[in-house]
Amino acid sequence: MSMFINETKTEVIRVFRNPYFIFGSLVMPIVFYIIFTKVVNQGLEDAGLWNKHFLMSIATFSIMGSAILTLGLRMIQERNEGWTTYLRVTPLPSAVHFIAKMIGQSTVHALTILMIFLSGVIINGVSMTAVEWILCGVWILLGSIPFLALGVLVGTMQKVDLASSVSNILYILLAITGGMWMPMEVLPKAIQAIGTWLPAYHYGSGAWAIIRGDIPGYKNILILLVYLLLFMVLSTYRRRKQDVVKW
Template sequence: MNMLRKQCIAEMKRVLRNKYFVFWSLVMPIAFYYLFTNVVNTNVADKGAWNAHYLMSMTTFSVMGSSMMTLGIRLVQERAQGWSVFIRITPLPDHIYLAAQMIGQSVIHLLSITVIFLAGAIINSIDLSLFEWVMSGLWILIGAFPFLALGTLIGLMRKVETAAGVSNVLYMLLAISGGMWMPIEVMPDILKNIGQWLPSYHFGSGAWALVQGELPTWKNVLMLIAYLVIFMLLFKYIRRKQEAV
């Protein structure tokens, strides 16, 4: 347990020193939030509801990207630099090392959620109950696990450039098709039908429901669990193939 704790702390320090994490996971979502609530879409019927809705969109957008890109690309870089091979000759078990990566990233997510929530409260004076703040934050924190699993899948790629390209494309496609940039209801029917099967939509949908005084649906929960299982099984299968080679 002490080994896991120390490795988690080390991983968190590494993420916080990454200037790209600060930009993509904190600065950019907050900038988008300000733009789409105070410059664009300023004439919506219920401004308060829209501000709360879009705050959840940008928070889920941030956490999803951090899970896929920060974690995934870091894993590829470490393998390319021989770090993962070095870890195997140390007393640190491989499963502890991977668990520390994911736990450390989750703690970073908690920081991201807190910072973006505070920014939203300051920028637009969002009026949510303590229950809504806490539950939406917990939903985003726990709901990010399928994307952490997807990040470990990206981390199995051979080249950093490939991982960066694939993660960027997936990130944007999931965000746009999942309704994080604009409500899925205003999209063409074909995109709407596709979006409702994506993990990003169900991730955002649970948070949107909570700030509307509702609870995430069972479909939201089951879809995220299903994607988590699928990504974990794929990771295990591909890693076994790579180790066999």
Template sequence: MKTLIKLEIVRTLRNRKFMFFSVLYPGLIFLLFTASADKATKIGDTGISYVSYYMVAMAAFGAMTAVLMGNAERIAREREKGWVRQLRLTALPGRGYVIAKIASAATVSLPSILIVLVLGAAVKGVRLDAWQWVALAFATWAGSLVFASLGVAIGYLASADAARPISMLLYFVLSALGGLWAPFTVFPGWLRTLAEYLPGRPYAALGQAIEFGDAPHARDITVLVVYLALFSGCAAWLYRKDTRKA
């Protein structure tokens, strides 16, 4: 399994086109969103500045871009080309396949997060305590593993042609309901209630809690852990199910 993890990480890093859009795209979007923003402008009565809010939001958005969009389509195409079939002929367990794919996705998501945070501090003048910067990077990276596992499940469930639109739909819905494009406070009450039970909102809330100087809420962590177990379990089950067909 260790060999496969190393191989997946190397293959991901060699894909220059994917790396460019996954790593640099979120930072460019962040600069575009905050191009004319004054760092003193606050989001409603939250006390959080517009620039700081979107720095955290775009760091999370970038991580989702890297792990969900990349994983789903790439795995579906690997299935079509017969790579996954070759793996099924080995003794690799389902969990090993899922872990390898999540690990390769995590390799890409961390640089995309760090670039947005560096731009926020160096270009936009966001000021946080040292522990907040470290906690933001770690929490955003760790939370992205949920969407990496979702990408694996989609890639193993859908065809190559269907994987991209399915992942894009989920990607935009979850990021929008998570409050990554617009402040969560502007949503109507029923939509806020619904969003709290989907993974996008708890994921965004991790970084927002740290912005306020607090620890992430136990409920948000619990929801993400449940989704991680659910998506990973589904991906491993699909791998084993397909093995029985081979």
């Protein structure tokens, strides 16, 4: 247990020392939030609802990106630097190492969610009940697990440059098709049809439901669970295949 706790602490510290994380997961989403609520979309009939809606969109956008990019690229760097090889000769089980990474990343996500929520209150005076804030935060945190699994899958790639390109493309495509930059209703019908079967839309949709006084639908939960299982199976298969080739 002490090894697990120390490993988790190490992962949290390493993430916060990464300038890319600070810019990509904190600064950039808040800048987007200011632009889309203070500059682009003005004169809306229900500005208060839009400010809450886009706050949830930008929070899910930030956490999704952090899960896919930060975790996966760090895993590749550690493997290429030989760190994972060193871990094989320590008492730390590899499963504990991966779980500590995911929990450490989730801890960072919780702090990121808090910072983005505070920015919504400070910048636009977003007001919700304590229960709504908590439910949104819990949903965004738990809903990010499939994207952490996708980050682990990205981490099975061999080269950082290739993984960075692929993960960034996936991140942007998921954000667009998930309605995180603009409501799904204004997107082309083809994108809407595709997006409703992808995890990003159902991730954001759960938070959007909560701010409207509803709860995430069973379809939102089911599709996220299916993608979680899919990414876990694929990443496990790729890691085992790589171990066989290595030995």
